[in-house]
Amino acid sequence: MRPLLLLDIDGCLNPLVREAPGFTAYQLGGMPVLLNPEHGRWLCDLADLYELTWASSWERDSDLVAAKLGLPLGLPYVAFTRSDGWAAGEDWLDKLPAVSRYVGDRPLAWVDDVFGPEAQAWAESRGVPTLLVETDCRVGLTGEHVERLRAFTSVRG
Numbered sequence: 001m002r003p004l005l006l007l008d009i010d011g012c013l014n015p016l017v018r019e020a021p022g023f024t025a026y027q028l029g030g031m032p033v034l035l036n037p038e039h040g041r042w043l044c045d046l047a048d049l050y051e052l053t054w055a056s057s058w059e060r061d062s063d064l065v066a067a068k069l070g071l072p073l074g075l076p077y078v079a080f081t082r083s084d085g086w087a088a089g090e091d092w093l094d095k096l097p098a099v100s101r102y103v104g105d106r107p108l109a110w111v112d113d114v115f116g117p118e119a120q121a122w123a124e125s126r127g128v129p130t131l132l133v134e135t136d137c138r139v140g141l142t143g144e145h146v147e148r149l150r151a152f153t154s155v156r157g
C-alpha cells in the first residue's frame, strides 16, 4: 500500500501573494487563487508513489483546484469538524486532530505551510514513516520539496 500524501492548498499550491511567476490567477468558490500547472505535473508524478489526499480547509471544494491543475477529481480529503477549531472563528485551523484520526497507522508525508506546535512530536511518535514538509506560504511547493517527497518513498523501499 502506498503511503498517503496529505496536501494543503493555501500556502502550498496557492501561494499567499498577489501574483507570482508561472502562476495563473483564478476565482474559485469566490476566492482569488493562484495556481501553477507545474504543481499539477509534479503531483501527477507523485501519485505513482503516494495516495494523494487533500488536507485543506477547502475540503470537498479541493476539487475546484484539482480541476485547474489536471489532477483527478474526487480524491479523498480529510474532513474537519467544529471541535477542530472552526467554531472559534480563528484564522488558524489545527488540522492535527482530524489528520491523526484520518491516517490511523499508515505511513505518510504531509505538506502544509502551517504545522501546529504538536505536529512534529506527533510525527516522531507515530512509529511508522512520517515526513512533514513545511512550505513557505509566499512561495508554495517547490522542486526541492518534491525531491524530498520522492526520496522519502525510496528510503522506505
Ligand SMILES: [Mg+2]
Residues within 6 Å of the ligand: 008, 009, 010, 011, 012, 112, 113, 114
Ligand atoms: Mg495552508
